[in-house]
Amino acid sequence: MTSHTPSDRRLELIATARHFYQQGWMVGTAGNLSARLPDGSFWITASGRSKGELLLSDFVRIYPDGKEESSADLKPSAETAIHQVLYTLFPQAQACYHVHSIEANLVSRFVVGDSLPLPPLEMLKGLGIWQENPCCVLPIFANHLQVSRIATEIQERFTINLPQVPALLIRDHGVTVWASSCETARNYIELVEYIFRYMVAARGIWGDEGNNN
C-alpha cells in the first residue's frame, strides 16, 4: 500500500476533479489530471475512473524514465503521453489538467485551421497576456484515435512555435492546460472555460463577427 501525507498531491487532484465534475467538465470518466512530485515523477488519474468520485487508489505514478506503477486493473490515463510531452517541453510545469466541456468542443469548430483567435478579454491577463487589445490565439490539434499521434504533433509544433498561452485545444475533444502549481492549473482551466463560454454566447448574439477583435 502506498503511504500518503496530508500534502499528498492526489488529495488536491481528487478535490479538483470533483469540482470540475460539478461544473460538467469531467462528466463520467472524461478528462485526466496530473501533478508532479519533487523527484520528477507525477501522479496521473487512472484510465476510465469516474472523475467525480476519485479515490487515492485511482492514480498511477509515472517516473521520469517512463516506468509506471500500474496493474491489470489500474492503467494510467490513455492520454498520459500528452502529459509527458508537456512536462518535457515545459520543465517548470507542476500540474497538467485536461477536461471536456461542451463549449470547448463548440469553439474548436469555429475555425478550420490550427489556431483559434481568442477575444481580447480582460480574463486573458490570468493566462499571462498583459497587452492592450491583445491578438492571442489558442493552438488547436486534430483529435487522432491514436493518442501518441496527438502527443507527437504537440511536441513537434511547440518545439518550433511556443504557444502564447499555457493551453491547447484538441478539436471535438477538450482543452489541456499546464502550470507551475495545481492551484494555477485549476485557475487556467476556469479562465479558458470562461473564455469559451463567452465565445459561444458572443456567436449566438453577433454571429461570426462576435469573436473578432
Ligand SMILES: CSCCC(=O)C(=O)COP(=O)(O)O
Ligand atoms: C469518455 S472520455 C474518453 C477518453 C478521454 O478523452 C479522456 O479524457 C479520459 O481518458 P482516461 O483514459 O484518462 O480516463
Ligand SMILES: [Zn+2]
Ligand atoms: Zn480527453
